Amino acid sequence: MNSDELRGLLVPALTPFLPDLRPATDAMVKHCRWLLQQGANGLAVFGTTSEANSLGCDERIELLEALIESGIPADRIMPGTGTCALTDSARLTRHATERGCAGALLLPPFYYKGVSDEGLFSFYSEVIERTGDARLRIYLYHIPAMSGVALTVNLVDRLVKTYPTTVVGLKDSGGDFQNTTTLLKEFPGLSIFPGSESFLLEGLRHGGAGCITATGNVNPAGIRSLIEHWQEPCADEMQVRIARIREVIQTYPMIPALKTIMADHHREPDWLRVRPPLMELDESVRDKLLGELGELGFSMAGSGAAA
């Protein structure tokens, strides 16, 4: 593992949109700065939560350029660079690497289903060869509920053995902690991130690297605090607290729910906007969500900065 590798809380930053559905760059920069101030260790921009797969290749490149130009440190950014197409995935990965990003979070190609480990290995291998840059750090992205393409232990093993200095991590958004513990046991040298803070403390106790989690967009300080204090007596109680907040949010469609919380916090209805095929929550549903979070005493403003 490299000492400069990202660990801790990585946030798949939400992408705000303008009325014409172009990314709202200024609002995104502001949000990314706030996340870092609140204790996020890194920004996994262009993740599932970022609606990145609803953005075109050119849009992702322009937006990453804008974030870096605005002063967000590239070495704190781990953009998602996976698409269905080898050429686009290679282009995005090369761009992120050239711009000095900490790594690239790489979905498997996800249109064709029932593909072989051999075919997936070949895809990742081509992306790595086409990037052709020793600085490249790849984090594999396992999210079968969306991608429909699971990453097996055999595939990860082959990739890690073939590209030991390049394939350095994995995000496990499979939702099955048993799979995460298997990966932690099989690959002690990999930085493995559960895709939810619900598994954060257990993950850390098993050697996990932190978490990459959607709800990090609204509760970064709470999650980061647990990472700071996970070996202390208060840890279990902190885990219960952050998991409870997540449980409320995830009973709603995750992305529009998070944008509801953002819009409420900033008193800025522009934050509600999502790209089709996603839809905003109805007002009554938004009120219900905010009410439930209020009952827990949760608000973005009240979560405070991390130590």
Added chain:
Amino acid sequence: MNSDELRGLLVPALTPFLPDLRPATDAMVKHCRWLLQQGANGLAVFGTTSEANSLGCDERIELLEALIESGIPADRIMPGTGTCALTDSARLTRHATERGCAGALLLPPFYYKGVSDEGLFSFYSEVIERTGDARLRIYLYHIPAMSGVALTVNLVDRLVKTYPTTVVGLKDSGGDFQNTTTLLKEFPGLSIFPGSESFLLEGLRHGGAGCITATGNVNPAGIRSLIEHWQEPCADEMQVRIARIREVIQTYPMIPALKTIMADHHREPDWLRVRPPLMELDESVRDKLLGELGELGFSMAGSGAAA
């Protein structure tokens, strides 16, 4: 229905690749010409069978330009223009329309799962509005096994009622003929294409528009002949014959199997090449496939030109 609408056999033309995995434009042009000579009514380039979702947006635009420049008539081309991203789908659809293509075969956005009909309607609606061209003809593409996103009767109904001169057809690759007959009954004004010639004759008898089928790449004349003679006594026998050929091919991974037949026909191993995550068939598997087709007396050369 417009008189200039494509009907009959539409072939999702295979995309051959160069050793560096770029599209082999010359070989593709040659293949498209052969398909039209053999009786294909149209070319549904950039379909699932074309490995289009393994191509980037720029690659699809360049390749469509090259096909049209080479003299393939644009009004015989119905490119696939669906991607995960609204902006890319709109860009590809606008380009195809501006270049005079007969229509666009449009997948739903397929990364996010469990999305609402409302969200899918909004996606298609945005693509139509952004294309902003009265010439646009959209064919909806239902292929849930790959896309993970089904098109419901309610969604189709709303699209057809809102855009009656634009949303004019549908390809049903669901593999369930019951669904096709439901659609034919509900939408008698739509051009509905089963995604397999196994349902061709039954489809035509229920008012179907023909078929858009992968195996049209290798058996266009056989399939076209049935379309010419479907009301004659020989039709059932012809249906059995084309279905039997398909049954053999589809016991293998479809795309590499079709490329195996192409490579054999042209004695050109370059045709075997696929883009990751797909993989070529092993030589022994290729031999087995070709042997089984030989036993049926099938070869591309022997299928003859249609009337």
